[in-house]
Amino acid sequence: MDLESYIKSYNEAVFETDKQGAFAVVNQALEQGLSAEDVVFKLVIPAVEQMMEIIEKDPDANLAQHFMTAQIAADVTERMLEKFRKPPEMIGRVVIGAAYGDLHSLGKRIVSGCLKSLMVDVVDLGTNVSAEKFVDTAVEEDAQVIAISAMMVHTATGEKGSTRVRALLKERGLERRIKLAVGGAPYRFDPALYIKVGADAWAPDGVTAAKVIVDLIREVKP
Ligand code: B12
Incomplete structure (x- = not known):
């Protein structure tokens, strides 16, 4: 799968509040060589931003969906942070x-x-x-x-x-x-x-x- 397909599959899972599905996409992307940084900056953040736009436009957007998007993003981010390149020296x-x-x-x-x-x-x-x-x-x-x-x-x-x-x-x-x-x-x-x-x-x-x-x-x- 290319980056575009991962983005599409991840967004679909997140918008369905399918946490397992979102993690499956992330794991597959990592196995295929995408870096943890790419997962955070190219999948997770854009998906949250898209969800934010939808929520702002739609006053009826459901709070559970809104919450789950944030939860999934936070969980994925947290897990990816452990995989971020270890800094050799802190500034x-x-x-x-x-x-x-x-x-x-x-x-x-x-x-x-x-x-x-x-x-x-x-x-x-x-x-x-x-x-x-x-x-x-x-x-x-x-x-x-x-x-x-x-x-x-x-x-x-x-x-x-x-x-x-x-x-x-x-x-x-x-x-x-x-x-x-x-x-x-x-x-x-x-x-x-x-x-x-x-x-x-x-x-x-x-x-x-x-x-x-x-x-x-x-x-x-x-
Ligand atoms: C997800 C969310 C929630 C989730 C939070 C889950 C979680 N674990 O974080 C839940 C459902 C729990 C929630 C609850 C509430 N929420 Co809320 N929520 C949001 C939402 C949709 C997105 C926030 C978010 O995660 N954004 C995504 C991240 C990536 O963006 P970000 O936080 O802005 O961070 C980026 C930058 O700002 C910057 N940044 C962030 N922090 C810092 C710090 C520094 C030092 C720097 C330099 C930069 C920086 O970098 C970040 C990464 O790019 C916003 C809507 C919005 N447009 O922001 C409403 C929003 C913030 N919520 C709002 C409200 C009212 C509430 C509730 C009161 C709702 C309620 N009635 O219960 C409660 C309050 C709970 C509380 N006491 O805090 C309002 C606030 C309105 C206002 N004007 O004050 C908003 C704006 C929605 C709205 N349009 O009305 N919410």
Whole structure:
């Protein structure tokens, strides 16, 4: 099968919420020599984006289907990340998580995958992470960047999210040592929002996110 056929079969399985079918396509693609990176960037992400477009256009799109698409994508991505080329030397460390009150995990996982593929060590705190936890962990783990994913307007702009992380960095004199990056749907709608929430940078997708974060690491790391 060629790449186009894998994309078609994977999309069909995902849209049918057929997790086993989606994994069968992925396994076949890997056996045929497709890399784990190709599986994530050429199958998984485009399928989620297509599903997002459908959901946005169709208010009746069913929540189970919407949820399963994300679950399948997250599971495949997670499994592929283990197969990503092992970086020989890490260039820096990032503490990543979804903002306080936010349970959306897929975008964050994709960003983690992209970071790992660019040789960045990732400490993933999961979802619903408090500002204190972000800052304390970044200090403990000697991370150069805190990366916060927020998919909802109130978790992006709320007082317990990035704004609070910025305040803590300031209070504790850490602003030169630790940079703050944000991302998620609200930032795509308002590209100036990252400044309003006190972040140093943002990015609209996983690939750009990894590049932006690497630049922040280089700003801080001697
Ligand atoms: C899948 C999904 C869910 C799944 C999440 C499953 C999971 N494990 O993640 C489920 C069904 C659980 C869910 C629940 C809810 N959801 Co929801 N969900 C979505 C949906 C369709 C897609 C999100 C997603 O996974 N996108 C795919 C990934 C790949 O994209 P992404 O997250 O944007 O990430 C990319 C970039 O943004 C960037 N990025 C992401 N994070 C970061 C971080 C950094 C540092 C950087 C630099 C970049 C970066 O890189 C990523 C990779 O390319 C969006 C619609 C949308 N258009 O976004 C709604 C959406 C986010 N959900 C929404 C809502 C309202 C909810 C619920 C409140 C629904 C409900 N009534 O229960 C709950 C809230 C739960 C909670 N407390 O968090 C709203 C938010 C509205 C708003 N304006 O605030 C949206 C926008 C849908 C809508 N149009 O109304 N949801």
